[in-house]
Amino acid sequence: MQIYLPIAEISLNVFLLLGMGGAVGFLSGLFGVGGGFLMTPLLIFTGVPPAVAVATEANQVVAASVSGVLAHWRRGNVDFKMGAVLLVGGVGGSAFGVWLYSLLRGLGQLDLVIALSYVIFLGIIGSLMLIESGRAILRKRNPGSSARKLHQHTWLHGLPFKMRFRKSKLYISALLPLLIGFLVGILSAIMGVGGGFMLVPAMIYLLGMPTIMVVGTSLFQIIFVTATVTFLQATHNQTVDVMLALILLTGSVIGAQFGSRFAGRLPGEQLRGLLALMVLAVALKIVFDLVTQPADLFSLGSAGGG
Amino acid sequence: MIRGFVHRVLLAGLVLAGVLVASMMQQARAQQVVADLSRHLVAITTGFIGTEVLLFGATDGDGDVVVIVRGPDRREVVRRKDRIAGIWVNAGEVSFTSAPAFYAVATSRPVAEIVPQRLLGRHRIGTDNLDLRTGETLDAKTLADYRAGFIRNKVRKGLYLEKPGGVTFLGNRLFRTNLYFPANVPTGTYTVEVLQVRQGRVVSAQTTPLLISKIGLGAEVYRFAHRYSAFYGIIAILIALAAGWAAGAVFRKA
Numbered sequence: 006m007q008i009y010l011p012i013a014e015i016s017l018n019v020f021l022l023l024g025m026g027g028a029v030g031f032l033s034g035l036f037g038v039g040g041g042f043l044m045t046p047l048l049i050f051t052g053v054p055p056a057v058a059v060a061t062e063a064n065q066v067v068a069a070s071v072s073g074v075l076a077h078w079r080r081g082n083v084d085f086k087m088g089a090v091l092l093v094g095g096v097g098g099s100a101f102g103v104w105l106y107s108l109l110r111g112l113g114q115l116d117l118v119i120a121l122s123y124v125i126f127l128g129i130i131g132s133l134m135l136i137e138s139g140r141a142i143l144r145k146r147n148p149g150s151s152a153r154k155l156h157q158h159t160w161l162h163g164l165p166f167k168m169r170f171r172k173s174k175l176y177i178s179a180l181l182p183l184l185i186g187f188l189v190g191i192l193s194a195i196m197g198v199g200g201g202f203m204l205v206p207a208m209i210y211l212l213g214m215p216t217i218m219v220v221g222t223s224l225f226q227i228i229f230v231t232a233t234v235t236f237l238q239a240t241h242n243q244t245v246d247v248m249l250a251l252i253l254l255t256g257s258v259i260g261a262q263f264g265s266r267f268a269g270r271l272p273g274e275q276l277r278g279l280l281a282l283m284v285l286a287v288a289l290k291i292v293f294d295l296v297t298q299p300a301d302l303f304s305l306g307s308a309g310g311g
Numbered sequence: 312m313i314r315g316f317v318h319r320v321l322l323a324g325l326v327l328a329g330v331l332v333a334s335m336m337q338q339a340r341a342q343q344v345v346a347d348l349s350r351h352l353v354a355i356t357t358g359f360i361g362t363e364v365l366l367f368g369a370t371d372g373d374g375d376v377v378v379i380v381r382g383p384d385r386r387e388v389v390r391r392k393d394r395i396a397g398i399w400v401n402a403g404e405v406s407f408t409s410a411p412a413f414y415a416v417a418t419s420r421p422v423a424e425i426v427p428q429r430l431l432g433r434h435r436i437g438t439d440n441l442d443l444r445t446g447e448t449l450d451a452k453t454l455a456d457y458r459a460g461f462i463r464n465k466v467r468k469g470l471y472l473e474k475p476g477g478v479t480f481l482g483n484r485l486f487r488t489n490l491y492f493p494a495n496v497p498t499g500t501y502t503v504e505v506l507q508v509r510q511g512r513v514v515s516a517q518t519t520p521l522l523i524s525k526i527g528l529g530a531e532v533y534r535f536a537h538r539y540s541a542f543y544g545i546i547a548i549l550i551a552l553a554a555g556w557a558a559g560a561v562f563r564k565a
Contacts, residue, residue, distance in 0.1 A: 009359045009494065011529035012536060016360050016494040064547050071555025113390050113401045232548045239544030243536050247547050248529070254551070258558040295398040301467070303460025306388030306404060 012246035013057045019252060021051065026256020033069065033257065034264020036280055039227070040257065041066045041198035042130070046123055046287050048249075055116045057246055059106075059197030060238035064250040066199040066231040069257060070224045077221025084172040084218050087182060088225040091204075094183035095230035098190020103237040106194055110242065113306055120291050122196050127288035130202050134281035141274040173214045173222075181212060186226065194234050199227035343371040343515035344507040346378075346486075351519070353492055354526040361494045364521065366503065367487040374509035375418065375425040376478045376486050377436060380521070382413030382470075383499035389461040405457040407443045412497035413470050414441065417477030417488045427511045434506060434513065438462045438471050469493035498524050 007016040025047050033040035041062050048058035077083055109115040168179040185207045189200035204223040208214045214222070239245045346368025353362055366378060387410045393402035416437055418425065431440045443458055465471035470493070478488040490503070501521040506513050525533055536543045 007358065007360045007494075009355065009357050009529050011525070011532040014495060064551050067548060067551035068555035068558065071552055072559035075556070075559035113388070113404055117398075117400055228552075232551075235548050235551070236541075236544035239536065239547060240540045243540055243543075245536070245544065245547050247532060247536075247543075247550065250547065250551065251554070254554050258554070258561075261558070262561070297399075298394070299392055299399055301460065301463060302392045302399075303457065303464060304390050304392070304401070305461070305464045305468075306390050306406075 008248070008252070010053075010246050010249050012061075012244065013053050013249060015052060017051065017053075022249070022252045023256040025051070026253040027260035028256075030069075030257030030260025030262075031264040031267075032260075032280060034261035035267055036264075036277065038280075039066055039069060039199040039201045041069075042123070042127060042196070042202060043284070043287065044253065044257075045119075045197040046127075046291060049119075050290070053249070054244075055119045056106075056110060056242065056244045057249070059119060059195065060235070060242065060244035061246045061250050061253075062197035063193060063231045063234040063238065064245050064247070065253050065257070066197075067228055067235060068250075068254050069261070070199055070228045070231065072258070072261075074221060074224040074228060077224060080221075082217055082221035083225050084170060084214070084222045085225065086168075087170045087173055087175075087212075087214065087218075088222045090168070090179055090182045091186035091189075091222070091226040092229050094186025095190040095193070095226055096233050098187035099194045099230050099234045100190075100237060101187075102191040102194025103234065103241055105191070106238075107241050117295075119195060120295055122192070124288050124291050124295070126192070126196070126202070127284050127291075131281050131285035131288060134277060134284065138274045138278035138281060142278070145274065173212075173218050175213065177212060185211065186230075190230050190233075193227075193230050194237070197234075199224075199231055201227060344376070344505055344517055345369055346503075346505040346517055346519065348490075348503060348519055348521060351521055353496070353521065353523040355496070355498065355524065355529065356527040357529050359494060359529075361496070362492055364490045364492065365487060366490055366505070367485070368505060368517075369484045370486065370507050370515075372483055374507050374514065375420055376480075377419075377422070377426065377434075377506040377508055378415075378417045378478055378488055378490075379434070379436060379504040379506070380413065380415040380490055381411045381435075381502050381504070382497055382523075383411070383501070384409040385412050385497075386410075387412075387461065389457050389464065391457065391460065405445055405447055405449065405454070407445050407461065410443050410461070411441065412499065413492070413501065414438065414465070415472045415474070415490060417474040417490070419476070419478040419480060419486065421475040422473075425508050425511075430508075430511070430513065434504075437473060438466070468495060470495070470497070492523065496523055 006019045008019045009016045025044070029040040029044045029047070032038065032043065044065070045058050045062045048062065049055050074083065106115060109118050166179045167176060169176050185204070189204050192198060192200045192203060201223050204226070205219055208219045208223060209216060235245055346366055349365035349367070353364060370376065386406055386408055388404055388406045390401040390404045392399045395402065416422070422431065422437055426436060431437055435441055441462075443461070445454070462471055478486050480486045501523060503519045503521050505517045505519070507515040524530070
């Protein structure tokens with residue numbers, strides 16, 4: 006069954022979209038990842054214009070993060086103060102990101118920047134995950150190696166504007182979470198992701214937050230940042246396709262439910278390794294598309310009058 | 312008194328009608344080709360996957376028929392990729408200030424056999440003869456490359472097409488052709504021009520309008536997104552929040 010997407014202005018098969026939503030939702034339920042960094046490239050591969058894919062995916066991440074944060078909130082694992090500081094940075098970053106997005110779109114370089122951002126970040130994340138899961142599998146085989154020390158004192162802790170975050174038991178400069186929020190906000194606007202994959206490691210290793218607080222707090226901030234991105238994309242570029250977002254959402258909600266049920270039963274490390282390989286495969290596919298000579302060197306730009 | 316007035320008005324009306332009919336008949340005699348479309352409105356609804364519109368008509372006997380469909384003119388940008396540092400990057404662009412968003416030609420025989428070269432240009436028959444203007448100053452070779460690239464892309468998207476032999480005659484006078492509009496057809500007012508060509512000359516022509524517009528939920532969404540973009544953004548967020556909350560509630564029960 007084909008459905009005409011009003012903003013993307015193409016017809017796609019509903020079941021294909023539901024299936025994609027379901028598959029990515031399953032993975033996000035299984036691994037507790039946002040899934041935006043897989044969904045956006047998938048949408049682009051199926052022919053959705055990259056500009057629409059990115060803006061719409063930001064809208065979908067809002068929904069995914071809300072359902073995630075509720076569970077963490079009930080357990081009291083959200084540091085609202087830290088979330089708010091990250092959020093201020095995030096809103097600034099996403100406004101800058103959307104401005105950059107409009108500028109690049111006008112120059113005809115948006116698709117390239119989206120592709121390159123994905124290659125860089127998927128490449129880094131995929132490699133790190135592969136190494137991490139490899140280590141975990143090895144550690145299981147010969148236990149006894151020590152865990153890493155989480156909180157280390159570096160020059161980052163000498164910055165001014167110190168603030169106390171009681172819930173996370175931290176006394177650090179507010180500049181650090183502001184900057185992290187800002188950078189992740191830019192990524193969110195340009196790549197259509199929540200940015201959890203950047204935010205979570207940054208909060209653990211740079212801010213030194215307790216791991217239990219990290220996921221809930223990052224989800225809390227992601228809701229507001231992706232909501233800001235959705236709003237700004239809708240007003241500046243009119244590239245948010247509500248119809249597409251709703252279909253993907255339906256699929257991903259169901260997929261995530263199955264995913265989280267399976268999460269306990271399957272061998273985690275091996276699966277994480279598999280996910281890493283998938284992420285790397287997506288990155289390689291984008292690289293392949295960038296380096297092979299396109300069948301036609303000419304392409305149509307976005308129509309000015311339409 | 313009143314009755315007399317009514318009579319006079321009726322009489323005047325009759326005379327006017329008579330004159331109109333007479334002039335229409337005269338026009339019909341001059342008009343050697345008549346054609347119409349099976350419908351004058353193509354509605355792009357939620358389930359739209361492209362559609363066909365039947366064009367049918369009659370000529371006074373001899374000659375061939377050329378059908379030209381043009382979408383609304385608009386500014387179009389075409390970009391050229393070059394290899395920079397190993398990857399293919401958009402490196403140049405040309406914008407055509409006015410190009411038809413959609414263009415199709417159907418003829419009863421191959422164009423070269425029925426229309427001489429000079430008429431092709433005048434009537435814009437065939438993609439080679441489109442009036443693509445650009446405000447930029449470029450050398451002829453570069454412009455020709457961009458022009459060819461533009462048309463190639465439009466053809467690939469099914470928005471520009473040429474169908475020699477697409478017009479079929481039933482007997483001597485009646486003809487028909489199917490005009491196909493793909494799912495990605497641009498909206499707007501189209502013109503369908505039917506030319507009757509005899510011995511290398513256009514002897515008769517008729518133009519019919521065709522409206523292509525988005526209708527239904529999809530159209531409303533599109534219009535809303537462009538006109539009230541701030542509201543649209545807020546609604547998009549609210550829908551996502553509600554959906555996320557609902558999903559969370561389901562998770563909790565499960």
